[in-house]
Amino acid sequence: MKNITSKFGLLCLAGLVLTSCNDFDDINIDPKAASIDQVQVEYFLNGSIIDAQQDPHVAERAFVLYWKTAGHQQRGNGISTGAADDGWSSDYYGGGYLSKWLNSANMAITTANNQMEAGTSKAYTHNSMQAARIWRAYLMSELTDNFGPIPIDGFQGVNPEFSDVKTAYYFMLQELKEATAAIDESVTVPDNIKKLDPAYEYNYSKWKKFGNSLRLRFAMRLSEVDPAKAKAEFEEAAAQGLITTSADVFQVQEKGGWDPLSGVMSREWNGQQLSATLNNLYIGLGGIPTSQQVRSALHTYIKPENYMGIRYENHFTTVTNDPGAGYWFDGLQAVMDPRSYKQFIITGDFDDENFSSYPSYAPDARITKRNLLNTNGDGSTWKEIEAKYTWNAFANGAWGNKGALNQVYTYLGTNPRLSQQFRGSTAKRIFFAEWETYFLLAEGAVRGWATPLAAKEAYESGVKASMTYFGVEQYASTYLASQSYNRVGTSVSWDHTAEPAATRPVTYVNGANGQEATGTYTYPSNGLYKNGTVKNDHLTKIITQKFIAQTPWLPLETWSDHRRLGLPFFENPAIEIPIVTMPALTSANYMTSSIKFFPQRLKYPSSLSASNPAGYRKAVELLEGEDDVFTPLWWAKH
């Protein structure tokens, strides 16, 4: 009996186990996951383009705090004083953002190949793949322009090998060449597929133009290090269809909320104050008086053309080569580039519909009265500053005690800030606009490369396109004829290449006693470009115009242009006290320009050395320098 019972039990258990394993294979299939047969090329590409619009988390880090600051489109420290944040870089590089966008673009290509091999592709699959290749080339340029050496054969499920920047650029150029050539414009696309392309709705002609224009951009990047390759690629691309009208622009509509389509500059606490660099370009450029640009109620605030402002020795830094340093400008400039008042809004001008009241949870954007404090350090007021209807932009850097005594220089309500037009999540984020094509053509022509337009025509078309975008096209003809110098000694007129005099007389007010005084303005010396001897040649004009036109949508490009050419003039960070993260800049050398005073790249995320040690070692080797913010990329000034 006992035996029977035990055997009975054993049998029972064994039987149970055997029968119950039958459904194991079914159980272990995730019912919510898709198989490779269920995913489509266009799903991947749509995901990639949408995600690359940057949700507010990564947009604040990459677009705003890295690119806009490094590209000097806004005032700020951080990356501009040598401090890359590993958390931000990790986020941007990582599997949640840039790597994911690239991954999806690669998956689109892989899936298309698979489907074409398996015979399951649609008529448009081949073209979708070419669009994905063009888009991937753009994303790869983001990666390499930020970090340097990158893999060109990643996303294969193994840790990739890194290639040098040159190889990456050659690969991207080749991809653009092949992909644009392979697009068959006769294919029709069904409506349900069109909506899976947020930029062009699979208009193949536009995709080709985008590919060709990107090729111009990438070719030009090699202008200083590999001019032969740059010329060859540039000329081949320039001979094809390019983005030349506003209808061709590669742009994606932003939306409210909090997701990848939310405005890339929508985080309310980012001040987005005007940079000194941009201000030095604006002032005097184009010869259009402010009185023509602002409503008459503001005319009384306009100051004379040679006026520098009030000099407050103890409150505004002078330890920088920013030519406007040391002054508080207590009104509006007499002559300004007309785009300035569209890109940035006059302090305290609440009647301007584009005045940004961000942050909406605090009153600071609308407070214009602030103080300079007594130097005894007790926090008491030495002088109240009314900043309403004023226009200032200050050098970044370490202001030391002067900063501690100054409630004005970084405050929201006392500085011109980016127009709400670009912050409210209602604009279209631009990746490539027609003016950039024109400026690239102009630069190519200046270099003697074959272009479909002459240099002057291209330059002027670029300026006009940009002025049209900002709604100031009415000033274009006057503007283009202007020989008025801006603060860095550059004028607009193509044919006017006379250099400014080294100095010019100015007036100012001595802040200590309120007395008017006269002085001498010295144009800054940009040692990064032709040893600082040239301020008004064609290339300087082109890059000056390109810089203004690319504000605020393409800060990565303004950063790259400066790294490549040292143009336009970037002021050094102020160095009242040492900057821990920029040891090269000292009180002895702050009047000279050096690539050691401007960030050149981002450090690889700290996780890379652990997740891909061999790849990381190779990347640093190919970088030919330390994995550091100040190591220049292959195509940059060395």
Place this chain on the structure above:
Amino acid sequence: MILKFLLIFVIKSTLNVYLMIRQLSLTIICLALGVAAYAQTITGKVTSSADGTALPGVSVLVKGSTTGTTTDMDGSFSISAGSGSTLVFSFIGFQTREENVNNRSIIEIALDEDATLLSEVVVTALGVKREKKSLGYALQEIKGESIVEAKENNLANALSGKVAGLQVIRSSNGPAGSSKIVLRGNNSLTGDNQPLIVVDGIPLDNFTGASNNDYWNPSEDRGNGLGDINPDDIETMSVLKGASAAALYGSRAGNGVILITTKTGRAQKGLGITYSNTVGLETIFTTPDIQSEFGQGINGIFNKEETRSWGPAITGQSVEKWNGTTEALAARNNIDNFYRTGVSVNQNLSFQQQVKSTSIYASVTRLDDKSKIPGADLKRTNLLARATSKLGNQEKLTLDTKIQYINSNVQNRPLSGANTSNSFSTLYLFPRSLDITDFSHAINPATGNMQWYGTGNQINPYWNYQYNTNQDTRDRFLLNASLKYEITNWLNAEVKLGSDLYTTHTESFVYAGSPLVTNGRFGTGKESFTESNYMAMLNARQDNLFGKFGLAGSIGGNLMSQERTWIRGSVGELEVPNLFSLNNGINPASISEGLNRKKINSLFGTAQLNYDNFWFLDLTLRNDWSSTLSKENRSFLYPSVSTSLVFTDMISASGGHIPQWYTYGKLRASYAQVGNDLSPYQLYNTYNIGKDPNGNTTASRNSVLYNPAVRNELISSVEIGLESRFLNNRVGFDLAWYKSNATRQLIDIPMDPLSGYSSRKINAGDIQNTGIELMADARIVENDNGFSWAVNVNYSRNNNTIKDLLGDEITQYRIGGFDDLRIEATTGQRYGEIWGTKFLRVEETNSPDYGKLILTETGLPQRAAGYHRLGNQQATGLLGVGNAFKYKGLTFSVLVDARFGGQIYSGTNNAMQYAGNAAVTAANGRQDMIVEGVVGNKEEGYKANTASITSQQYWESVTATGNLGIVEANLYDASNIRIRNMQLGYNLPAGFLARTPFQRAKVGVTCNNVWLIKSHMNGVDPESVFATGTNAVGFENFSPPTSRTFLFNITLGF
């Protein structure tokens, strides 16, 4: 086939099994009737000499025969025996007694409790009660009373310092925060390394901590599953430390097992009702050392908008504050002013009684815990009903059913991480002269927005807990039913089924009007979990089978199925402010859902051989079939063997002589392997299909690269132990040495995301833990009616090393850390090496300046290039010393808990130094300083630094490089010694109670975290680690402060 089908049905249905066994029992009874009865029938009753209660289940044996019986629920028995024979009464926990029948037909007998504890009976794997001396592995049992007395709301915390080799890692994340238990070190690189929790034979899902532990925005710590259990309901907890002890639990027991046995009804004098009420007060245990000499500002200059405290010396000078009013500058007590005194009320009403053959235990507990963190609030209700009945004519059938219901509701789990919603960082970094209570209204009445100073994206902590809120509720059932049938006096069959079912509902709300999101946002989610286990076992036991050999064995099978489903929805920004609905988003809600299913089928067998009750040998074997592995790899087998030799008994039995003072000695040894499987759906690569904000379809790759060929993990362990007791059992120790190797681990090795995946799943690694554990106890003074003093000591030392990761391919794995702080597992090194940046120093050993800081020309300290090994997070030793004093009804105990060795990086200290709030930043009165060190370089030589810098410049250069500064500067020794717990209790004397309706009455006061005697982290508690959900515990960054609790308790029995 029919038979097989029938059998499956039988196992899955308790009722059918019951019917079946009843049939069997009838057969057996018929057989038994055939045995000739020549002897007389003796009846009687067995009671406990201590309190006179009846003792059920006592074995009654006619000496020298195989005739025997057990007492029933009333302690009564009936047996046939010769008039001159001797009856042997034995019962676990009591001294065995022999009684000569002497012609009597009624025998009443009282058994003495076994005070020597030598035959201590403990609950072992599968709920089998065994004499501790027969165990060949380390097992430590904790009685329910000592758990209840600690009065910790989270059961895991009650284990602190009580078990050698067990470390409790607390999160301090509010009243319902998690605590993590690690037994004998970490076995896994990535797993949670926690033991399996088994409640009355059924595994409990002991989820722990937050699902996401990133540096910036970790998700909320949702507590640990064990925290749902009500300590009052616990009879005993057994901690099975090694794999050998746990091998029978299979693949999930690689990190040991904690067995929880809930109370069953015992016969009680009186009604059997007990009421207990505990009122607790919670305050901050320790806060970072903070300076009070300098106010808001920078460079010594006051600034009403500055977020740091580098302003002027506070002398009571008049300043204009943030809102334009004028006040005298003063240092504020912001931390104390913001926190409140937490109040918790825990009421427990329980009933236990034995009615005929049925014992009943029922309890209801209600906990209301308003934490010291404003807004954080835990409400928990526990209901438990358990009934055990002996059924059938001969009461050979035992039915045990239990229903446990837990409802918890948590408001406002604290938000952590390096982000603006972390109120703790806001408070610690708040300018010293700014008064946090200025912002207590949260809302600016003029604008309706959050009230704050400055323009940053900081969140007012008062606003945060009222308008950035979360809540979660959980309904949980733990259900058990078992049916056991005594087929013969040596064979029984048992079927058991049990389930752990819960549903958690979460919601999070952010209101409009703050930097977080203009119009507010909303998220909600539901997660349901079910685990069911069906188990069937046959147990046989026969002593003196062949001569002095005894044999016991079991075979059994288990079917486990698990299902977890969830759905979550969120809207990033609301269209209509403060209308919290998924349909009120500016963009459509994003929805995620999931379904995880998993099954494990198992067969197991055990055999125990003993010789003359002094030598024991245990063998176990288990095979698991898991649904999560591929067909080829789904079946895995693992064995264990353990042996125990009570050499004192052996010497006695063989006529040898043992010195009088040496009471008891035992040697034990064991070897075991335990396997472990995978989570579901981790074999084949899949893709995600989703929706973009325009409502169009997107696709993406899964982030982990899977490999269908992965196999089960395997943990092998070997252990030897020596137990000795002296001086008539007054003093004793238990010493264990162990070594375990976790191999073939299933880990996600991080990949470069440019590979297409963030990580890949591989079998890798050989992680070794070796260690010793010492438990010692002494009853120094013993006097039942007077003063008694007992001491017990737990000491453990574990060394956790990485023998291998993946050969030469992968030699380093980052467990955690952030930025310049890296906590690594590196082949050939100890687990948890801390790497980071260090000060730039003169490295040439032959230089007279060797070791000095190399400063910049301007006199600032610098960071050396590269990353350097700075320490290790592992403790080198854990010590718990408990002293218990007793005088008549008065008891007093104190538990001192110490951790020695290991380092921890403190992000809190770093950030407070940067902010100028840390006390060290005011140490020299903020005089300008010339940092001791040199300037220059190796080539041109060094010269002494003469450049003077400000205190602010010094601390900025130390703390402001990267997010975490120069790591070396804020790496601390994590050693600490604390009085963990003190308890004072008084049992009201029986004489006094006789005049009252009470049977028992006890009052007590308990204090947890009494005194941090020694610590090195400038007031940051080394226990407040960054997160319990990560193994990188050598990292701390703005966790909520730990608590000190005072608990006043009264227990009344009716």
